Structures are given as C-alpha cells and as structure tokens.
Amino acid sequence: MLYAQTPAHEKRRMLRERLASGELLRFPGAFNPLSARLIERKGFDGVYVSGAVLAADLGLPDIGLTTLTEVAGRGQQIARMTELPAIIDADTGFGEPMNVARTIQTLEDAGLAGAHIEDQVNPKRCGHLDGKSVVDGDTAVKRIRAAVDARRDPDFLVMARTDIRAIDGLDAAIDRAKALVDAGADAIFPEAMRDLGEFEAMRASLDVPILANMTEFGKSELFSTEQLRSAGVNIVIWPVSLLRLAMGAADRALDTLEDEGHLTSRLGEMQHRADLYDLIDYEGYTRFDTNVFDFRVER
Incomplete structure (x- = not known):
C-alpha cells in the first residue's frame, strides 16, 4: 500500500549485486508510476526512466528543455512505486560539472538507484537522430568525475553515456568509454551501436557493465535479449516502447x-x-x- 517498502539504499545494493553477477538485466521504460508497478509485477529486473519520455509527457521534444526539478520529481514518483531499482536519464547533467554534482545528489534524494550522464553538447538531441555533437574528452571526463565525487551513497550507480559513435566511429567510442571508466564511471551506455559486433567490441574493451538501448525506429537493430546476452551486455532498456504502445x-x-x-x-x-x-x-x-x-x- 502507498509506496514501495524497500528503501532506496537497499535497491541500489541489490542492483550492484545483480550487475556483479554478469547476468543480463531487463529494464523496460516506465512512462508513469503505474506502469512501473506493472513492470515489477511482470517479473522484470528494473525500471528505466527515459528523458525522451519525460519530455514527451510534457509535450516537448527531447532537446534538453526539461529541468532537473521536473526530471527528479517524475523520477521520484516512479521510483517510490516499485520495489525494483530505477535508473534515470539525466541528460548532460543540467549544466556544468557543479550542476552535475547537484543533479546526482538530487536524484539520490529522489530514491533513484542510478543515473547516466551523457557527453553531448547542449542543447542535446535524441541519441538516434543525425546532427549530434559531443563535448571534448576533457569536458566529458569532468562531468563524470563531478558525478562520482558528489554521490553520498557509494552504491548509487553512475553510468556514463557516450554518443560519439555516430560522429567519429566505434574506435572513438571505445576510447571515450575507457576514459570515462578511468574517471570513475561504474557502467557505460554506448549509444547507437550499429550491430552486435560493436557491442562485443565494447565488451571486450571494458571491465564494467555495459547497457544496450533497444529503442524502436533508431540506429540500432532490435536485438533479442538472448542475442544481447551472448554479446556480453549487462543491461538492456526499452526506453520509449510502452509509451509508444500506449x-x-x-x-x-x-x-x-x-x-x-x-x-x-x-x-x-x-x-x-x-x-x-x-x-x-x-x-x-x-x-x-x-x-x-x-x-x-x-x-
């Protein structure tokens, strides 16, 4: 009744344990708190809170128009309704490194289990659209360092997303991912991978969990969970699927x-x-x- 009984720090600990096992965790995207509860009831491993869905819910495009207050508020509403861990899309962190630090602490307070910070410039674009731009490596690293230094719960998952694959190719994406791991990222979200071979190359190059984004109508083929598991992926999200169906x-x-x-x-x-x-x-x-x-x- 009312809200979930599992406290946020316990959800984070359980997520860390599951990730350490190497298994593939399935995180459908919840477009509201009720859908998060349904995701839990159907036996999935976690809930994903998409920035694109949050923007669309407000009737806005996914170009960085939402605020930290809006994102954290919706994230809290969703996370508190399920016993599952919830990972949220924090876009570029809502500003400079100091803003990124505040973002992480705000999302911790909202009960999220983790968040990902991306390396796009502002205003950002959907990761599967053309015309994206990314920041330089130094700026990307500073964002992740700020996120890692700011968290108070060491189990809060700081994930680094990189969009550089669509701009400079797979080798650049691997190099950027390695730098972000060195900066303290707990996991890597390589956006818009073209095929399973690219996921496999990313897996072979990193010793942290990696995430696959299976969004419809995008750059990536819609691989099955079995295919992604065989490629060494640790988390798969379907960020906008339930909203599209609804x-x-x-x-x-x-x-x-x-x-x-x-x-x-x-x-x-x-x-x-x-x-x-x-x-x-x-x-x-x-x-x-x-x-x-x-x-x-x-x-």
Missing part, C-alpha cells in the same frame, strides 16, 4: 470514438477495472482505512 492505442481509441460514438468495440483492449484495482492494491487501502477508522465519536 499512445498508439489511445490514437486508435480516439478514432473509434469519433467514428462510432462509443468505445464498445475496444473494451477487449482495455485494462479491466478489476485488474487496475488489483494493481493499485485498492483492497489494501480499504483494509487500512477500516482498521484505522474503527470508532465512533459519541455526541
């Missing part, structure tokens, strides 16, 4: 409402009220209320 369903429902005047034909596609009430533990709230308000005030 918005697609909403689009079709509105067309039906316009054409037919009702949604009777769509009832089979809807989450039943009973399933919703079960997911939000409606019965638990009722029991709680009954147990607390079990007296009468005599007049």
Whole structure:
C-alpha cells in the first residue's frame, strides 16, 4: 500500500549485486508510476526512466528543455512505486560539472538507484537522430568525475553515456568509454551501436557493465535479449516502447470514438477495472482505512 517498502539504499545494493553477477538485466521504460508497478509485477529486473519520455509527457521534444526539478520529481514518483531499482536519464547533467554534482545528489534524494550522464553538447538531441555533437574528452571526463565525487551513497550507480559513435566511429567510442571508466564511471551506455559486433567490441574493451538501448525506429537493430546476452551486455532498456504502445492505442481509441460514438468495440483492449484495482492494491487501502477508522465519536 502507498509506496514501495524497500528503501532506496537497499535497491541500489541489490542492483550492484545483480550487475556483479554478469547476468543480463531487463529494464523496460516506465512512462508513469503505474506502469512501473506493472513492470515489477511482470517479473522484470528494473525500471528505466527515459528523458525522451519525460519530455514527451510534457509535450516537448527531447532537446534538453526539461529541468532537473521536473526530471527528479517524475523520477521520484516512479521510483517510490516499485520495489525494483530505477535508473534515470539525466541528460548532460543540467549544466556544468557543479550542476552535475547537484543533479546526482538530487536524484539520490529522489530514491533513484542510478543515473547516466551523457557527453553531448547542449542543447542535446535524441541519441538516434543525425546532427549530434559531443563535448571534448576533457569536458566529458569532468562531468563524470563531478558525478562520482558528489554521490553520498557509494552504491548509487553512475553510468556514463557516450554518443560519439555516430560522429567519429566505434574506435572513438571505445576510447571515450575507457576514459570515462578511468574517471570513475561504474557502467557505460554506448549509444547507437550499429550491430552486435560493436557491442562485443565494447565488451571486450571494458571491465564494467555495459547497457544496450533497444529503442524502436533508431540506429540500432532490435536485438533479442538472448542475442544481447551472448554479446556480453549487462543491461538492456526499452526506453520509449510502452509509451509508444500506449499512445498508439489511445490514437486508435480516439478514432473509434469519433467514428462510432462509443468505445464498445475496444473494451477487449482495455485494462479491466478489476485488474487496475488489483494493481493499485485498492483492497489494501480499504483494509487500512477500516482498521484505522474503527470508532465512533459519541455526541
């Protein structure tokens, strides 16, 4: 009832243990707190909070327009609703290295298990669009050092994302990733890898966990979990998938409402009220209320 019972520091510890095992962890993207709870119920390993989804939820493009307050607030809402660890997209850290430090501490306070900081310039772009630019190596390293130095919980996962593959090629991405690991990054998010061989090359070059972004309609082929596991990937995210599916369903429902005047034909596609009430533990709230308000005030 209410929020998750597992404290944030315990979620972070468990995530570290799972990553140390070398297994592949599956982190679907939650577009709201309720979807995070569904991800947990379906047996996944963690929840991903996408910057692109947060921006889209506000009706904005993914070009760095969201603020730290907006991102941390939504991240907290999602993280506190699930027993699973939640990793959040912190874009470029919302400013210079000092801002990155504040970002990490704010996300720690929000209950997140980890965050990734990227090496794009501001304003950033979606990682699977053309025309991206990245900062120089020194600036990228300073961002990660600031993030690592700022965290208070050593189990908070500081992940470095690099977008340089699309600009200067795979070798540059490997070199940048190595420098970011040397700066203290706990894991690497190599964006827009073209094929499994590139993931394998990244795996062979690094001794920290690596993440694969399986976003639809992007630069990377949509590999299966088994393929990614065989390539040595440790975390896979599907950042926007659930939002895309939900918005697609909403689009079709509105067309039906316009054409037919009702949604009777769509009832089979809807989450039943009973399933919703079960997911939000409606019965638990009722029991709680009954147990607390079990007296009468005599007049």
